[in-house]
Amino acid sequence: MLSYHMQGFSGYGVQYSPFFDNKLAVAASSNFGLVGNGKLYILEIGREGKIAEVNSFLTQDCLFDVAWNESHENQVLVAQGDGTLRLFDTTLKEFPIAIFKEHEREVFSCNWNLVNRQNFLSSSWDGSIKIWSPLRKQSLMSLTPRPLEITKMVDPLNAILLNKKNHTGISKNKNCVYQAQFSPHDPNLVISCSGNSYASLFDIRLPPSKNQNNFLVHSGLEALTCDFNKYRPYVVATGGVDNAIRIWDIRMLTTNGSATNNRTTQNQTHNPSCINEIINAHGLAIRKVSWSPHHSNILMSASYDMTCRIWRDLSNDGTKETYKTNSTDARKGSILNFTKHSEFVFGIDWSLWGKPGYVASTAWDGNLFVWNGLGY
Amino acid sequence: MQNVCHTSPTEQIIQKSHRIQSGSLIPSKRTRLVRTELKTQYNNKDPHVETCFLHDTSDLEGVNNVKFQTQPSPLTLRAQNNTEDSSSWVPQFSSMKIDDPLEFSSEYKRLYSNYESRQRQNSIRQNLPFRSSMVRKTTLNYPLQNTLQQQRQGNRNDPTDAFNFDAEFHNLENEMQEARYEPIIQQDEKWLDQDQVELQKIATGIVKCCTPPPSSTSSSSTLSSMESKLSESKFLKLMRGISSGDVTLKKKADGNSSSEFFSPNDGELVGNRHVFISDEVREDISN
Numbered sequence: 001m002l003s004y005h006m007q008g009f010s011g012y013g014v015q016y017s018p019f020f021d022n023k024l025a026v027a028a029s030s031n032f033g034l035v036g037n038g039k040l041y042i043l044e045i046g047r048e049g050k051i052a053e054v055n056s057f058l059t060q061d062c063l064f065d066v067a068w069n070e071s072h073e074n075q076v077l078v079a080q081g082d083g084t085l086r087l088f089d090t091t092l093k094e095f096p097i098a099i100f101k102e103h104e105r106e107v108f109s110c111n112w113n114l115v116n117r118q119n120f121l122s123s124s125w126d127g128s129i130k131i132w133s134p135l136r137k138q139s140l141m142s143l144t145p146r147p148l149e150i151t152k153m154v155d156p157l158n159a160i161l162l163n164k165k166n167h168t169g170i171s172k173n174k175n176c177v178y179q180a181q182f183s184p185h186d187p188n189l190v191i192s193c194s195g196n197s198y199a200s201l202f203d204i205r206l207p208p209s210k211n212q213n214n215f216l217v218h219s220g221l222e223a224l225t226c227d228f229n230k231y232r233p234y235v236v237a238t239g240g241v242d243n244a245i246r247i248w249d250i251r252m253l254t255t256n257g258s259a260t261n262n263r264t265t266q267n268q269t270h271n272p273s274c275i276n277e278i279i280n281a282h283g284l285a286i287r288k289v290s291w292s293p294h295h296s297n298i299l300m301s302a303s304y305d306m307t308c309r310i311w312r313d314l315s316n317d318g319t320k321e322t323y324k325t326n327s328t329d330a331r332k333g334s335i336l337n338f339t340k341h342s343e344f345v346f347g348i349d350w351s352l353w354g355k356p357g358y359v360a361s362t363a364w365d366g367n368l369f370v371w372n373g374l375g376y
Numbered sequence: 377m378q379n380v381c382h383t384s385p386t387e388q389i390i391q392k393s394h395r396i397q398s399g400s401l402i403p404s405k406r407t408r409l410v411r412t413e414l415k416t417q418y419n420n421k422d423p424h425v426e427t428c429f430l431h432d433t434s435d436l437e438g439v440n441n442v443k444f445q446t447q448p449s450p451l452t453l454r455a456q457n458n459t460e461d462s463s464s465w466v467p468q469f470s471s472m473k474i475d476d477p478l479e480f481s482s483e484y485k486r487l488y489s490n491y492e493s494r495q496r497q498n499s500i501r502q503n504l505p506f507r508s509s510m511v512r513k514t515t516l517n518y519p520l521q522n523t524l525q526q527q528r529q530g531n532r533n534d535p536t537d538a539f540n541f542d543a544e545f546h547n548l549e550n551e552m553q554e555a556r557y558e559p560i561i562q563q564d565e566k567w568l569d570q571d572q573v574e575l576q577k578i579a580t581g582i583v584k585c586c587t588p589p590p591s592s593t594s595s596s597s598t599l600s601s602m603e604s605k606l607s608e609s610k611f612l613k614l615m616r617g618i619s620s621g622d623v624t625l626k627k628k629a630d631g632n633s634s635s636e637f638f639s640p641n642d643g644e645l646v647g648n649r650h651v652f653i654s655d656e657v658r659e660d661i662s663n
Contacts, residue, residue: 060655342608
């Protein structure tokens with residue numbers, strides 16, 4: 001295991017470079033991201049196995065996510081707390097090379113399109129997802145998950161919320177789009193998850209009136225993270241405040257089950273598109289899920305319980321569906337539990353390079369750890 | 377002799393039960409039946425207790441014994457006055473120079489006054505750590521307050537402690553302390569603006585959410601490991617500080633929140649200092 005400590009900063013997001021096997025970018029914030037500066041770290045893993053800082057950029061506000069430019073090896077994008085996105089050139093010092101400012105509140109996630117490599121997206125606490133080109137200061141498109149507008153009308157969701165009396169935060173955070181991602185298979189597909197417990201699937205080619213399909217994913221509690229499977233284009237995983245990881249088959253989403261065209265019914269809580277779930281995957285809320293780039297049935301999760309876990313999706317054996325769920329296994333499909341972090345873990349990423357299984361994780365303890373998640 | 381006269385088995389049972397109860401001096405309508413036992417007990421214990429109380433005033437334990445064991449309850453006295461053999465108590469009381477059985481002697485009052493003043497000093501000493509450190513420590517007094525309330529309730533339910541001045545005095549003292557603290561808290565909170573109060577509420581929510589209940593027993597090692605990590609978490613330590621008001625958002629001269637935390641107690645910076653970074657964009661982009 002390799003480690004690097006970011007003195008005075010808490011890690012929020014980490015990503016391996018898509019161009020260099022030993023480069024990592026980490027988005028960090030001071031004072032646990034509550035107030036203060038942010039810092040983008042560009043780190044390199046040396047031949048002797050030590051991680052060293054090769055460049056860093058201090059920012060005016062906290063940083064919450066990071067994404068490498070898929071078409072430029074020296075450019076890194078960060079999501080900032082003041083509602084801006086900033087593109088940095090890692091060969092330069094101090095200031096960004098572009099600022100993208102349209103969001104009205106904190107930007108919580110950013111993601112580069114892996115297929116066309118020409119644009120990126122951002123999701124924000126203001127309830128919107130924006131698609132950008134690095135060549136334009138204005139966004140190309142703005143998407144708003146529709147359940148944000150109709151949540152008040154949806155009786156079953158309100159009933160669920162009333163039953164969760166211990167959890168009072170959702171009313172304030174329901175508009176927050178915690179994460180959004182392009183599909184790694186289709187440049188026009190975007191998935192997002194929000195504080196209103198919905199995941200939204202967008203087809204950006206369609207007109208706004210019918211470009212989205214929304215489904216309740218975490219029983220009325222905030223959905224904090226989502227990720228497309230890298231091998232199965234129709235499979236996504238979500239994680240949330242109910243401590244559960246759920247795996248969905250988006251082919252089974254129907255317009256009848258969608259909150260877009262039809263008022264949500266009680267049946268929606270038993271959505272048939274949920275093909276697998278790991279109940280109580282962690283002791284506290286799940287902050288991030290990420291499918292392996294090397295295996296179709298392995299994913300990683302990071303949580304507020306200060307651990308990272310590697311899971312095997314037992315509904316698929318790597319080649320075909322097994323029609324099993326992880327509840328059939330005594331260990332719920334858990335492969336490895338990484339417990340070295342001492343604060344909430346927010347950022348995880350799989351290495352694309354070398355032997356499959358290496359991952360990087362960063363947490364509010366200011367540490368970046370590089371470790372072998374598969375152990376073989 | 378009297379026992380022999382009472383041939384009714386019921387009365388014998390009652391008599392036995394009263395013999396047991398007499399250990400705690402619970403007064404009864406059937407005082408007549410147990411007066412012998414009472415008298416015996418009183419005669420056995422009284423000399424020692426009375427000596428402790430009257431002659432060894434520094435012995436607080438002796439004073440407590442007096443309260444619990446020889447302090448005549450009004451009910452007891454009333455019952456005794458109503459009995460035919462109440463005359464047997466007269467020498468006892470006359471030796472204590474008590475004219476009115478419902479009124480304490482001047483000597484007793486003087487001794488109790490000394491005892492009371494000593495207790496007051498003790499209670500102040502005990503409360504010093506709370507008082508001297510921080511006004512907001514009143515939150516720490518809640519468990520103490522509950523305990524006292526429970527004690528108080530218990531005292532009221534138990535007739536033998538009708539004269540437990542010690543506990544009553546502590547209760548009153550604590551109530552006075554609370555009354556003294558509360559206005560200061562309100563005055564303090566006036567200094568917090570909306571942002572700071574909101575942050576304090578959020579922090580309190582986080583602390584509540586992440587603090588395991590004291591009675592909880594973790595079934596798995598993962599849970600206990602998580603709880604130990606949470607108890608050592610620097611983030612939660614900061615949240616506890618914000619929740620208690622020891623840390624809050626720093627304000628700029630214009631009233632806006634600055635991007636730093638500070639301690640209102642000593643004005644010191646908490647966490648990282650904020651560095652201003654201008655919104656410049658580099659034009660010399662590498663290709």
